[in-house]
Amino acid sequence: MNLTEKQQAILNGSEGETLAKVMKTMVRYGEVFGADSMVEITSEYNHLVTSFGLKALSAVYELFDQLIEAGAISKQQFSMDPRPLDPNVPSNFLQNFVFKNFMYTRQEEYEKQLKQLGLMNENAFTCACYMDEVGNTPKKGDILSWSESSAVVYANSVLGARCNRNSGVIDIMGSIVGYVPYFGLLTDEGRKAKWIVEIKTSKKPEAQLLGSAIGMKVMEDVPYIVGLDKWLGTLDDAAKTYLKDFGAATASNGAVGLYHVEGITPEAVELGRELLAEDVKTYVIDDAELERVYKSYPVIWKNKDAKPKLCFMGCPHMSIEQLTSWTVKVEEGLKKNNQKKVVIPTVFTAAPGVLEKFKETEYAERLKATGVIVSYICPLMYMNNPLSTKMPVITSSNKLRTYTSARYYTDDEILEQITGGAK
Amino acid sequence: MRTFTGRIVAEGTITAPAVVSKGGLNTLASFQKALQFGDKKATCGDQNNPDLYGKAMAGKALCLPRTIGSTTGGLVLYGACSLKRQPACMLFSEPIDSLAAAGAILADIWIDDVTMPVIDSLGEEFLEYVKDGMTITVKENGVVEVE
Numbered sequence: 001m002n003l004t005e006k007q008q009a010i011l012n013g014s015e016g017e018t019l020a021k022v023m024k025t026m027v028r029y030g031e032v033f034g035a036d037s038m039v040e041i042t043s044e045y046n047h048l049v050t051s052f053g054l055k056a057l058s059a060v061y062e063l064f065d066q067l068i069e070a071g072a073i074s075k076q077q078f079s080m081d082p083r084p085l086d087p088n089v090p091s092n093f094l095q096n097f098v099f100k101n102f103m104y105t106r107q108e109e110y111e112k113q114l115k116q117l118g119l120m121n122e123n124a125f126t127c128a129c130y131m132d133e134v135g136n137t138p139k140k141g142d143i144l145s146w147s148e149s150s151a152v153v154y155a156n157s158v159l160g161a162r163c164n165r166n167s168g169v170i171d172i173m174g175s176i177v178g179y180v181p182y183f184g185l186l187t188d189e190g191r192k193a194k195w196i197v198e199i200k201t202s203k204k205p206e207a208q209l210l211g212s213a214i215g216m217k218v219m220e221d222v223p224y225i226v227g228l229d230k231w232l233g234t235l236d237d238a239a240k241t242y243l244k245d246f247g248a249a250t251a252s253n254g255a256v257g258l259y260h261v262e263g264i265t266p267e268a269v270e271l272g273r274e275l276l277a278e279d280v281k282t283y284v285i286d287d288a289e290l291e292r293v294y295k296s297y298p299v300i301w302k303n304k305d306a307k308p309k310l311c312f313m314g315c316p317h318m319s320i321e322q323l324t325s326w327t328v329k330v331e332e333g334l335k336k337n338n339q340k341k342v343v344i345p346t347v348f349t350a351a352p353g354v355l356e357k358f359k360e361t362e363y364a365e366r367l368k369a370t371g372v373i374v375s376y377i378c379p380l381m382y383m384n385n386p387l388s389t390k391m392p393v394i395t396s397s398n399k400l401r402t403y404t405s406a407r408y409y410t411d412d413e414i415l416e417q418i419t420g421g422a423k
Numbered sequence: 424m425r426t427f428t429g430r431i432v433a434e435g436t437i438t439a440p441a442v443v444s445k446g447g448l449n450t451l452a453s454f455q456k457a458l459q460f461g462d463k464k465a466t467c468g469d470q471n472n473p474d475l476y477g478k479a480m481a482g483k484a485l486c487l488p489r490t491i492g493s494t495t496g497g498l499v500l501y502g503a504c505s506l507k508r509q510p511a512c513m514l515f516s517e518p519i520d521s522l523a524a525a526g527a528i529l530a531d532i533w534i535d536d537v538t539m540p541v542i543d544s545l546g547e548e549f550l551e552y553v554k555d556g557m558t559i560t561v562k563e564n565g566v567v568e569v570e
Contacts, residue, residue: 025532032432032524049494056458059505060498063533103459147494167497167525184521219447219491220520255447255491255520300470384455402471403452403493 001027001181002037010177018070022173029170030181038179039186042143043161045120045136046078046175047129049147050168052381053110054084054103060169061106064113067176074175077118079129079136081148082317082349083107084381088373090310090345095387103385117172125376126351128244128317130154133353140266143186145174149257150248150316150399156258158235158243160266162186165220165257185257191222191267192277193260199227200286206410207242208398210285211249213293217283220255224275229263237321239264248316249398300405306392311342311418312379312406314349315397323350323358323374327367333419334370341371343420344394352376372418380404424570427549431565432519433527435540438560439484439511441553441569444474447491450522453480454499457508465508484559485510488550490523500526504537512561515543516550542567 003011011027013020030038050060067073084104091099111119120136127148129136138144140160146152147166155161164184166174174180184190195218199205205228214223232239243261250256260268260275267275313326326348334340348367350358355374358364367374379395382388383404393406394417401408409417416422452469456462457480464479481503490496500523503509509530513523519541527541540561553559553569560568 021532025528028528028532029521029525032519032528033521050498054459056506057498057502059502059534149492149494152494165494165521167522167529168495169498169501169529170521170525171494220489252492255489255522298470385459386456389456402449403455405470 001031001035003027007038007179016070018066019072019177022072023177025173026177026179026181030183033181033183035181035183037182039143039182040179041076041145041174043138046074046076046171047136047146047148047151048078048168048171049081051081051125051378052084052104053106053108055105058106061110061113063169064117068113068116072176073116074118074172076175077120078172078175079120079124079126079134080114081125081127082376082378083125084378086375086377088375089347089377089382098385098387123352126317127151127378128319128351130159131319131351131354133320133357134351143180145171145180147171149251150244153247153251153257153259154244156185157247157260157265158240165255191258191275193224193275194218194221194277194280195223196276196280196282197223197225198282198284199225200284201290202287204231205285205290207246208249208396209290209294209410211246212253212398213285213290214283215250215252215254215256216293218254218256220257222258222260223256224260224262224268226262228261232261232264235264237319241319241321244316244319252399252402297401297408299407301392301407302390308344308392308394308417310391310393311344311346311414312349312393312395312397312400313346313414315379315395315400317354318348318350320354320358323348323354323367324361324363327363329415330370330372330419331366333415333421337419337421339420342418344418346372346418348372348374349377349379350374424568425552427545427567427569429542429545429565429567432524432543433531433539433541435512435538436561436563437511437540438558439482441486441555441557441559442475442478442480442483443550443553443555444472444487445550446472446474447489448472448475448487449492450490450496450499451493454503458499458502458506463508465503480510481508482511484512484514486514486550486553488517489515489520494522496522497525497529501529504530504534504539507537509537509539512540512559514545514559514567516545516547517543519543
């Protein structure tokens with residue numbers, strides 16, 4: 001690794017032992033991937049994945065204490081993934097007891113640490129930090145030290161920023177030293193596609209199902225997707241929402257950090273098929289392939305015919321466009337099925353800033369009238385315990401399905417279930 | 424017995440029984456329940472991994488192509504190491520991914536009393552040959568013996 005004089009000095013301890021260890025961590029991280037230099041982070045804000053004060057991860061908070069005590073703090077503020085708890089979300093006495101006494105016992109203390117380390121503001125807890133209402137939207141070409149797989153893949157693909165799939169802790173360490181190792185998705189070569197994915201479906205493919213299929217096929221490679229522009233049109237709010245959910249599924253069902261959509265995403269618009277690497281492989285997705293992928297998902301509910309007790313929508317967090325369009329869909333579904341309120345307790349999750357904006361619209365009261373609850377919670381963190389695992393929870397999030405016992409249904413199927421139309 | 428040679432990501436030598444994941448290991452899905460609820464064996468909780476689901480990972484030679492999924496992956500591995508519930512070693516058939524590398528490096532640099540040798544680029548043949556329960560010995564210079 002060729003370090004600048006300043007970087008070498010930090011590594012040698014010019015700014016203290018702790019900062020030297022942080023630099024050593026970043027240098028070793030880069031060396032594993034053949035990086036020959038460290039490049040400056042240029043984004044205004046960072047984004048961190050570790051939003052939870054989980055007892056089991058005490059070592060992480062102790063490490064953060066070391067950083068704070070040594071003054072190894074970044075000048076770059078950051079947003080965080082969503083909070084793990086929200087009293088608005090239905091939970092029973094036992095769940096609350098477990099959440100507060102066994103799982104998130106370090107939440108309060110951890111949030112104090114985050115303020116000391118540079119949290120943007122009290123509302124900066126969301127996995128969809130790139131939304132206008134949150135204010136952490138990198139520019140094309142910005143170099144980031146972000147984590148959160150769904151945010152990284154969105155920033156790379158939809159915004160044209162440059163970021164590797166960094167782990168939690170590495171995210172903040174990059175920001176502290178101000179540099180990240182130059183490899184992978186930061187480089188032009190690393191952004192080339194090794195797969196062409198041809199979309200040949202008879203209707204607009206379900207975003208979360210398409211992302212899952214591609215993620216499981218290409219794993220960490222970059223796919224170049226053709227035929228999706230026919231269904232998306234232009235990169236408007238609806239297309240961005242689609243790509244948010246699609247990308248999260250590619251990143252959680254596989255390890256995709258960047259995708260190009262022909263005619264839609266900025267680099268594909270600019271460079272087209274120049275983005276294809278040599279010896280590119282092809283994956284054709286038609287209706288039958290999506291059906292095959294859907295049927296391959298295991299259902300790990302003890303009673304596979306159990307009546308769902310909860311429905312989560314919004315992993316990753318919903319956009320205002322989604323909250324609005326789903327309000328109308330739920331209203332219409334209830335009307336069609338002669339119901340007044342949703343028949344399954346249903347939670348729509350979104351960033352605090354998005355929820356505030358949504359509350360200013362007429363749709364907020366209309367959604368409330370349907371019985372749907374809105375929350376800033378992280379559904380994944382809610383589900384990560386044996387009590388919630390035993391609950392039959394449904395979702396149209398392929399990320400939530402992957403990490404928890406939640407059962408996946410398509411958007412239309414979810415709508416039928418929560419509005420009382422499903423048999 | 425067969426010998427494979429890879430690249431050292433984290434140094435160390437060890438002998439342990441193998442557990443094998445033919446597909447990518449989703450670190451968060453695999454370790455989360457074990458870490459949160461005191462499972463010292465670190466039983467794999469990933470429903471989508473038929474090779475590993477329900478099997479103990481702590482103290483085992485974890486053989487895999489790569490890790491996938493959430494970017495909490497590195498800190499989850501770091502957390503497993505801090506609680507001494509980490510695999511005895513991690514042996515990757517492919518070049519290591521950024522999340523597993525982060526976990527291995529963080530543990531190596533920031534935790535004093537933990538050793539988890541990590542070798543990558545052992546090749547497809549390694550993953551085809553190794554089976555659950557085989558004895559794995561990680562030697563110096565990236566050499567892995569399987570018997």
